[in-house]
Amino acid sequence: MGPGPTRRPAFDLTDLDVWERRVPYEAFARLRHEAPVAWFDEDLPHHGFWSVHRYADIVEISRDTARFSSATGVSFEEPSPEDMEARRTIIDMDPPRHTKLRKVLAPSFTPRAVAVYEHFVRALTNAALDAALPLGEFDFVHHVAKQVPIRVLARIMGLPEEQLDELIDVGDKLIANTDPELTDVVWGRDDTDPYRRYPFRSPYGKQLWDMGRELVKARMVYPTDDLLSRVVAADIDGERMSEVDLDNFFSILVIAGNETTRIALAQGILAFCEHPDQWDRLRADPGLLNAATEEVLRWSCPTHFMRRTVAEDATIQGAGMHVGDKVVLWYVSGNRDEEVFTDPDRFDVARAPNPHLSFGRGGPHMCLGAHLARLEVRVVLDELCRRVSRFELAGDPARTRTNFTNGLKRLPVSVQLAKGSPPVRPVHPVRSTAGGSP
Numbered sequence: 251m252g253p254g255p256t257r258r259p260a261f262d263l264t265d266l267d268v269w270e271r272r273v274p275y276e277a278f279a280r281l282r283h284e285a286p287v288a289w290f291d292e293d294l295p296h297h298g299f300w301s302v303h304r305y306a307d308i309v310e311i312s313r314d315t316a317r318f319s320s321a322t323g324v325s326f327e328e329p330s331p332e333d334m335e336a337r338r339t340i341i342d343m344d345p346p347r348h349t350k351l352r353k354v355l356a357p358s359f360t361p362r363a364v365a366v367y368e369h370f371v372r373a374l375t376n377a378a379l380d381a382a383l384p385l386g387e388f389d390f391v392h393h394v395a396k397q398v399p400i401r402v403l404a405r406i407m408g409l410p411e412e413q414l415d416e417l418i419d420v421g422d423k424l425i426a427n428t429d430p431e432l433t434d435v436v437w438g439r440d441d442t443d444p445y446r447r448y449p450f451r452s453p454y455g456k457q458l459w460d461m462g463r464e465l466v467k468a469r470m471v472y473p474t475d476d477l478l479s480r481v482v483a484a485d486i487d488g489e490r491m492s493e494v495d496l497d498n499f500f501s502i503l504v505i506a507g508n509e510t511t512r513i514a515l516a517q518g519i520l521a522f523c524e525h526p527d528q529w530d531r532l533r534a535d536p537g538l539l540n541a542a543t544e545e546v547l548r549w550s551c552p553t554h555f556m557r558r559t560v561a562e563d564a565t566i567q568g569a570g571m572h573v574g575d576k577v578v579l580w581y582v583s584g585n586r587d588e589e590v591f592t593d594p595d596r597f598d599v600a601r602a603p604n605p606h607l608s609f610g611r612g613g614p615h616m617c618l619g620a621h622l623a624r625l626e627v628r629v630v631l632d633e634l635c636r637r638v639s640r641f642e643l644a645g646d647p648a649r650t651r652t653n654f655t656n657g658l659k660r661l662p663v664s665v666q667l668a669k670g671s672p673p674v675r676p677v678h679p680v681r682s683t684a685g686g687s688p
């Protein structure tokens with residue numbers, strides 16, 4: 251396993267002190283040139299991982315499910331086969347089972363299916379902005395970025411409004427399971443063995459399942475037209491889904507669709523605080539909205555990496571990989587690969603083409619919610635363009651202590667309102683409990 255006698259490279263990609271300060275873009279640039287595929291040792295109980303830094307190699311490995319499996323999960327953790335089985339979601343499956351289960355969700359996330367939510371996303375965005383903008387200075391994560399994605403998911407899945415705050419809280423504790431400010435059970439620090447069968451090896455994984463089970467039970471008795479009802483009724487090879495599959499469907503949807511989109515929104519606004527000329531450019535030319543959305547996604551890269559596990563011996567960039575080796579695909583590095591992107595460290599709202607890796611690329615696991623996430627980012631940018639002429643940082647952004655996501659816990663901003671921006675309407679909640687149809 252691994253390359254035999256190994257060394258720890260000068261730079262440690264698992265050092266969370268680094269990621270809590272900033273994304274190590276310069277280190278990735280060096281690695282792309284000097285060690286496109288490198289072996290990194292890890293502290294026990296893990297033995298180490300192959301770290302893949304170039305765009306082309308990431309795409310090649312993502313496509314090759316025969317040699318690079320997802321069945322041992324997509325994080326640094328090494329779950330036992332039994333533990334993995336208990337909490338396997340579609341992201342941790344290989345074809346053909348993956349293909350069958352993905353088909354259950356796919357019709358709800360096509361461009362056409364998600365387009366019907368545009369008015370709803372706009373209304374949610376404006377409700378959040380009506381509350382936030384009069385403050386002049388506010389935390390963009392709390393007031394805007396956190397508010398939209400979970401409510402859109404709630405609408406599609408049929409989640410009750412009164413549980414949304416709890417879902418956000420539990421989702422945060424899971425995805426940021428290495429940040430002591432967000433969870434009291436810290437992976438890598440605390441004994442997480444009792445929770446090894448729950449998502450993210452966390453007690454909050456069980457809390458999420460419990461919430462899902464109540465909702466699933468209700469759909470079994472009273473089906474509606476929401477996504478949860480369709481999942482409950484799905485027929486896989488003549489059988490209904492097992493309780494384990496239902497638990498895991500619920501958790502992947504809540505986890506994958508909420509925090510990621512929030513990060514794109516918050517990191518996008520941070521980019522515009524730091525590049526006000528690009529905000530002026532976008533406001534002056536609404537035709538750039540789609541290109542700007544893609545650039546926000548490339549730049550923010552909400553999910554830094556996905557992991558695969560070698561299923562057949564392979565050689566990539568001269569590195570001999572053996573069955574069982576862990577392989578980490580750094581999308582965050584691929585998004586700055588100078589072989590693919592001209593001047594990759596420039597934030598350019600008119601960038602085209604922009605084949606970024608933020609949703610993965612080419613492989614069967616490519617983000618199922620990509621069209622929905624794009625819609626949300628585009629609509630929020632559009633409404634902000636109408637209403638805000640300038641963003642400025644009003645304090646230091648707080649980064650989540652993790653190398654998995656590019657999470658922001660807080661983003662203090664001050665805003666200048668645009669001339670002729672719509673008058674602030676009375677704040678009224680936009681309800682999201684109406685089921686699947688907008």
Ligand code: HEM
Nearest residue numbers: 340341506507510511514552609610615616617618619623
């Ligand atoms: C900006 C927001 C988002 C980003 C950056 C993002 C990123 C990703 C990435 C990197 C993957 C894995 C790709 C691969 O391994 O090839 C993925 C998979 C997935 N995403 Fe997203 N995602 C976002 C929003 C969403 C939303 C809104 C949903 C909707 C519920 C969603 C649902 C999923 C699901 C279900 C998978 C697993 C697909 C599979 O294994 O077949 N994501 N996402």
